[in-house]
Amino acid sequence: MQLTVNGTTREVDVDPETPLLWAIREELGLTGTKYGCGIGVCGACTVLIDGIATRSCVTPVDGLQGADITTIEAAEDTEIGRRVVEAWVSHQVPQCGYCQSGQVLAAVSLLNEVANPTDSDIDGAMTNLCRCGTYNTIRAAVRAAAEA
Amino acid sequence: MTDHPFPLHRHHSLAEAVAAAPRPLNVSRRAFLAGSAAALVVATALPTMGKAQAAPSAAPAVAAFLELHADGTATLQSPFIEGGQGIHSAMAQIVGEELDLDPALFTVVPAPAGGPYGIMGGMRLTGGSASTRVGYPFMRRLGAAARSLLVQAAAREWAVDAAELRTEPGEVVHAASGRRLSYGALAAAAMDLTVPETLPLKDEASFRWIRRPLPRYDVRAKSTGRQSYAIDVAVDAMLIAAVQHAPRLGLTPASIDNRAEIEAMRGVHSVHLLDGAIAVVADRFWQARAAAEAAQVHWEPGGQAEHPMPEDFSTSGWRETLRAADGPGVEIEAAGDVDNAFAAAETRLEAVYEAPFLLHGQLEPPSTLARFNDDGTLDLWLPCQAPEQYAGAAATIAGLSPENVRIHSQVLGGFFGRHFLYAHANPFRQAVPLAKAVGRPVKVMWTREEEFLRDTVRPFGLARFRGAVDANGPVALSIEVVGEGPTGRWYGAPAGADPSAHEGLSGKPYAIANRRLGHVPVQNPAEIGYWRSVGHSMHDFFYESFLDEMALAAGQDPLSLRRTLLAGQTRYLALLDAVAELSGGWRGAAYDHADGTTRARGVAMASPFGSEVATIAEVSVDRGRVKVHEIWVAIDPGQIVNPQTVVAQVQSAVALGVSQTLVEGLTYEQGEPTARNFDAYPILSPDEMPAVHVRILESGAPMGGVGEPGLPGVMPAITNALATLTGRRIRSLPLSAHDFN
Ligand code: FES
Ligand code: FES
Numbered sequence: 001m002q003l004t005v006n007g008t009t010r011e012v013d014v015d016p017e018t019p020l021l022w023a024i025r026e027e028l029g030l031t032g033t034k035y036g037c038g039i040g041v042c043g044a045c046t047v048l049i050d051g052i053a054t055r056s057c058v059t060p061v062d063g064l065q066g067a068d069i070t071t072i073e074a075a076e077d078t079e080i081g082r083r084v085v086e087a088w089v090s091h092q093v094p095q096c097g098y099c100q101s102g103q104v105l106a107a108v109s110l111l112n113e114v115a116n117p118t119d120s121d122i123d124g125a126m127t128n129l130c131r132c133g134t135y136n137t138i139r140a141a142v143r144a145a146a147e148a
Numbered sequence: 149m150t151d152h153p154f155p156l157h158r159h160h161s162l163a164e165a166v167a168a169a170p171r172p173l174n175v176s177r178r179a180f181l182a183g184s185a186a187a188l189v190v191a192t193a194l195p196t197m198g199k200a201q202a203a204p205s206a207a208p209a210v211a212a213f214l215e216l217h218a219d220g221t222a223t224l225q226s227p228f229i230e231g232g233q234g235i236h237s238a239m240a241q242i243v244g245e246e247l248d249l250d251p252a253l254f255t256v257v258p259a260p261a262g263g264p265y266g267i268m269g270g271m272r273l274t275g276g277s278a279s280t281r282v283g284y285p286f287m288r289r290l291g292a293a294a295r296s297l298l299v300q301a302a303a304r305e306w307a308v309d310a311a312e313l314r315t316e317p318g319e320v321v322h323a324a325s326g327r328r329l330s331y332g333a334l335a336a337a338a339m340d341l342t343v344p345e346t347l348p349l350k351d352e353a354s355f356r357w358i359r360r361p362l363p364r365y366d367v368r369a370k371s372t373g374r375q376s377y378a379i380d381v382a383v384d385a386m387l388i389a390a391v392q393h394a395p396r397l398g399l400t401p402a403s404i405d406n407r408a409e410i411e412a413m414r415g416v417h418s419v420h421l422l423d424g425a426i427a428v429v430a431d432r433f434w435q436a437r438a439a440a441e442a443a444q445v446h447w448e449p450g451g452q453a454e455h456p457m458p459e460d461f462s463t464s465g466w467r468e469t470l471r472a473a474d475g476p477g478v479e480i481e482a483a484g485d486v487d488n489a490f491a492a493a494e495t496r497l498e499a500v501y502e503a504p505f506l507l508h509g510q511l512e513p514p515s516t517l518a519r520f521n522d523d524g525t526l527d528l529w530l531p532c533q534a535p536e537q538y539a540g541a542a543a544t545i546a547g548l549s550p551e552n553v554r555i556h557s558q559v560l561g562g563f564f565g566r567h568f569l570y571a572h573a574n575p576f577r578q579a580v581p582l583a584k585a586v587g588r589p590v591k592v593m594w595t596r597e598e599e600f601l602r603d604t605v606r607p608f609g610l611a612r613f614r615g616a617v618d619a620n621g622p623v624a625l626s627i628e629v630v631g632e633g634p635t636g637r638w639y640g641a642p643a644g645a646d647p648s649a650h651e652g653l654s655g656k657p658y659a660i661a662n663r664r665l666g667h668v669p670v671q672n673p674a675e676i677g678y679w680r681s682v683g684h685s686m687h688d689f690f691y692e693s694f695l696d697e698m699a700l701a702a703g704q705d706p707l708s709l710r711r712t713l714l715a716g717q718t719r720y721l722a723l724l725d726a727v728a729e730l731s732g733g734w735r736g737a738a739y740d741h742a743d744g745t746t747r748a749r750g751v752a753m754a755s756p757f758g759s760e761v762a763t764i765a766e767v768s769v770d771r772g773r774v775k776v777h778e779i780w781v782a783i784d785p786g787q788i789v790n791p792q793t794v795v796a797q798v799q800s801a802v803a804l805g806v807s808q809t810l811v812e813g814l815t816y817e818q819g820e821p822t823a824r825n826f827d828a829y830p831i832l833s834p835d836e837m838p839a840v841h842v843r844i845l846e847s848g849a850p851m852g853g854v855g856e857p858g859l860p861g862v863m864p865a866i867t868n869a870l871a872t873l874t875g876r877r878i879r880s881l882p883l884s885a886h887d888f889n
Contacts (some may be wrong), residue, residue: 014434022434031380032373034561036511037596041826044511072373088371092363092792095800097370098230098511098561104371123835127529129826131511131562132232133803135837137796 001042002065006074016062020054021045023061024071032072032101036129043128046102047071053109053125054107072101080111087145095132102128107142116146172293172347175212176339186218188335190294190343191264191865199613213264214243214290216298220318220332222249225259227272228279229533230366232800233559233855234793235279237364239287241789246291246350246360248537252365259534261555273534275565275678277757277853279431280789284851292347299802301338302329316683317356361792366559378558379515379593381529386517386589387417390436391425391584392443393601396819397572397675398456401426410439418586419443422578424451430584433593443720461673463608463815467502470610470670475628478644479665480654484662489624493616495701499694501613502880503686504813505825506606506679512561513599518579519589525546529556529591530576537569538576545580554555563806565678566603570638572675574603597824604677605814607631609686611653613694616662617702621709622695624662627653629690632672633683648678652687652860655755657720674816680804684756689881692752692864697877705736706868707751717846717853718786720753723762726782727751730843731764738873745770747777750868754860758852759785763861765838767869772889776806776838776866781858783842786849798842804879806864807832813882830884 001016005028012027019038021097024030024047032069033056036044040058048054048070075081084107087093094100103126110117110125117125130138176189191213215223224243230236240254259265266272267286295315299834302320303310306327314321321328352358369375394400401421404410410428411419415435419425426445430436449456490496516530526546532538543550560567564721567574579592594602609631618622635641643649650667679685699709707724716719728734731749738748745768754761766778779802788794810828815822823829842858867878878886 018434022432026432026434030373031376034377034511035513037826039596039825039827042511075372085368085371089363089368092367092796094232094367094370095234095796096511096560096562097366097375098377100370101373107342126834129511129831129833131509131564131804131831133800133807133832133837134796135803135832135834136799136833138839 001061003028003061003069004067006071006077012061014061020056020059020061020064024056030071030073034098034101036099040045041129042099043102043106044099046105046128048105048109051109051112053106070105070117072105075104075108078108081108083145083148084108084111087141087148089148090129091137091141091144093134093137093141095134099128099130103130103138107145110142111146117142172290172343174297174341174343175340176610181428187218188294188297188338190214190290190297206646209679214294216294216331216335218335220330221255222247222254224254224256224813225265226256227259227265227267227276228283229258229557229560231274231563232789233797234364235274237362238280238789238793239283240365241357241362242284242287243291244356246288247295248317250317251357251362253318256365258557261539261553262551266536271536272567273537275533275568277855277857281758281851283736284789287354288349289347292349293343296344296347297338297341298331298334298829300341301334305329305334305337349534352842358617358706358789359791362790364793375559376567376879377512377561378517378529378531379512379561381517381558381591383517383589384520385585386591387429387431388436389420389427389578389590389592390431390433390440391427391578391592391594391598392440392445394424394447394451395601396457396459397424397453398449398451400447400451402448405444405446406442410443413442415440418777420582420585422574422581424453425578427578427582427592429590437595455673455675457819458673459819461819462817463505463555466608466673467610470608470630471500473630473668473670475612475666476664477628477668479664479669480644481648481663481665484624486624486626486662486664489662490614490616491630493618493623495617497615497617497697497701499613499697499879500610501690501693503608503689504675504881505608505816506808506812507600507603507814507829508564508566508679509826509829510560510562510564510566511577513594513596514575515591515593516574516576516579517589517591518576518583520583525552525554526580527554527556528576528579529558531560531563531567532557533563533567534569538574538756541569542576542580545577546584556557564680565682568600568638568678570604570677573677592733596826600821600824600829604675606679606685607633607672607674607676611687611690613690615694615698615701620703621704621712622660622698625660627665628662628668629653629665629687630668632676634676634678636669637672637676643667645829648683650687652754652756653691656691657717658710659715660713680801681756681856681859684754684856685808688752688754688860689863690865692754692861693867693877693879696750696871707734707736710751710753718845719760719849722845722847723753723760723782723784726843727762727764727780727847730782730841731766731780733776736872740769746873748869748873748874750865750870752861752864754857756853756857758850759854759857760852761857761861763865765862765865765869767866769874769888772887774810774870774883775889776810776836778841779806779838779865780841781843781864782845782862783854783857784845784847784849785852785854785857787846787862788844788850788854791844794844794854795842797854799840801856802840802862803832803837806836806838806866809863809866809881810836811882813885
């Protein structure tokens with residue numbers, strides 16, 4: 001089947017029930033998208049599908065033909081993505097960094113939807129887990145990216 | 149203090165280890181480095197070389213520690229592994245300070261196993277909140293050595309006395325003549341010179357980079373998905389393996405009922421029976437995983453587990469075992485006359501505290517890539533906090549000598565004690581035999597479910613307290629801590645010489661005239677490990693909570709009682725002042741907040757890993773749910789390198805502390821953990837995170853750790869606040885197991 005990832009359409013030869021996460025990592029070789037739990041709980045595998053944050057570990061590739069998939073590798077291709085990454089860098093958000101691909105894309109998705117998110121918007125959208133506990137700086141960086 | 153093989157607990161010997169660290173040497177090899185790649189290479193003699201008098205040319209086998217290149221950049225081999233704690237940036241900051249080279253011009257890489265990197269008195273690991281405090285004096289000398297070589301080279305070039313020269317970042321300057329030369333231009337000339345016997349270090353008042361909030365160098369890569377981890381590593385011809393572990397240690401596979409069926413699944417290369425697991429090797433992880441999960445395995449008793457898990461083991465049974473274990477145990481600390489003090493006391497109180505098993509829950513599941521090479525060597529790419537120990541263990545499994553095993557330590561996707569060398573928790577033990585069996589490189593990747601089954605756990609802990617108080621406060625305190633610490637398990641420390649079994653109950657600073665602490669050893673059937681702040685992760689919860697119980701019994705405010713018990717100890721009093729001020733002033737009673745909640749505060753102190761910490765928590769309860777609103781932390785690590793990193797580490801430690809207070813706890817039934825993923829073992833979510841406020845005090849005491857010390861005070865500060873708010877004393881965690889309706 002064909003997947004359109006970061007603006008490029010490529011043929012992948014996988015079973016239809018294969019989670020998008022593994023098609024991205026193993027077939028397309030884009031390893032910025034991370035595996036943390038595989039059951040949709042942690043958010044490390046977050047990608048954007050048509051601009052909306054989606055947990056790719058529980059999203060089968062079946063049915064994604066024609067969808068516009070963005071991974072962290074292309075996050076900076078949009079103005080909002082650039083602002084989020086710059087906020088992440090200036091706030092020194094990442095520690096181990098393993099969750100941060102997903103965190104950045106969750107923030108991009110939020111700002112795609114809501115230009116100036118309230119606290120409860122942020123609570124509702126930024127639900128990815130971070131075992132390093134970078135939650136305070138994540139919140140500050142989301143705010144900064146919204147105001148940039 | 150017992151000289152123990154594991155330096156996590158050698159606080160008092162760290163300074164000695166540093167003092168004994170070998171002197172830097174110039175080991176540039178002109179012939180070897182001939183050409184444009186010429187670099188000034190500074191290393192140290194191997195620790196075993198003793199006096200470190202070897203001439204430069206006599207040390208061709210010494211691996212590089214610091215290289216200065218002709219383009220003015222530097223490469224530093226870090227003895228410590230980066231896992232988000234900012235240690236590589238800190239090392240560059242320290243070396244750069246003494247070398248007088250902008251830390252941004254450094255590339256820091258993890259040093260390979262072996263070589264001169266055992267700067268913890270001949271060995272090294274990344275843990276014990278020890279990296280910066282051990283590395284600090286050593287890295288300063290390393291930088292100073294390189295600087296002195298460059299200054300000497302410039303003095304020769306200009307035929308002037310070295311004393312007339314000074315440095316500015318990246319340059320040697322002769323003020324009298326206005327001449328200057330860049331380090332890159334001097335690197336080649338410095339290659340033939342000798343590091344002087346004495347290396348003057350900078351006056352701390354003139355520090356340019358140390359104590360500044362320099363950015364960590366890896367945050368952009370980590371914000372754009374470009375940081376690679378062990379799970380991302382790939383080599384040519386690599387296959388992927390997934391495993392299914394035996395449900396408990398002490399079982400091993402006899403056969404697989406549907407073997408032919410899973411061998412025929414798409415992408416499957418081969419199926420293997422390993423010690424305590426089966427493995428499926430395939431082209432892709434998803435294929436390997438599907439097949440490994442589908443395998444119907446016959447497990448039978450056997451395998452190499454030194455501590456087989458009893459098939460009837462349960463958390464509730466274990467709790468009863470610990471409660472029933474008789475004291476008084478091996479004496480750890482004693483003062484005064486406890487028995488007489490209790491006999492004479494007006495008010496006596498008793499309590500039993502406990503804390504559950506915990507998983508590490510680092511977000512990156514472990515993996516290891518193993519490749520045997522034609523020359524008989526073995527390469528391993530993996531997450532690892534102790535490269536030499538891994539090399540030794542892997543060599544044994546592979547039948548090689550450790551020199552023929554190359555350990556490529558990857559950036560860690562979280563660690564918190566997860567990646568020390570354990571008996572069954574490191575996937576290299578599977579990757580090595582699999583790579584051998586299939587004759588191709590194999591990357592073993594554990595699913596989260598298989599990880600939670602084999603992760604080492606923070607021990608379930610329990611302590612019994614007896615206290616006696618009068619109107620002025622505690623007059624006697626007797627504690628029996630029951631259980632086993634990870635240092636006892638993995639490094640053979642007997643009761644009495646295993647601080648991991650009692651730290652946080654021992655080493656408290658309060659002036660209580662009559663006290664006794666005993667350790668009642670009971671071997672834990674679970675595979676226990678190091679978890680961020682180790683024994684402190686529960687013991688300070690026990691102690692600081694019971695101290696509040698004694699304050700209440702004595703009719704004293706918890707903060708003022710602590711002040712009384714710390715009278716004259718200015719370092720602690722300064723911390724209490726700082727944390728109270730940071731919180732806007734201490735509140736000893738519940739109060740109504742402007743947002744409509746009723747809140748209360750609790751205070752706690754801890755003395756972990758050479759640092760001192762005071763913590764205040766503010767909580768409310770809303771419809772039975774405990775909400776932690778704010779955490780204020782005052783931390784005194786003596787002296788620091790990077791304030792921003794300190795704050796980040798305290799934030800992170802506080803998050804783990806709040807997490808275990810609110811929601812974490814692993815239970816066992818029939819010898820198996822009941823949680824296999826984050827759905828059944830929740831960790832702190834973003835909406836549960838309090839606002840964390842940090843103040844750093846630098847008392848000038850010897851440098852302490854910062855990675856772990858922020859954690860131990862969090863649990864008791866929260867439960868002490870809850871006691872003030874609700875009148876209920878919580879003596880076990882997590883709070884989610886208690887009903888607050
Ligand atoms: S890996 Fe997809 S949500 Fe955890
Ligand atoms: S930065 Fe480590 S898990 Fe988020």
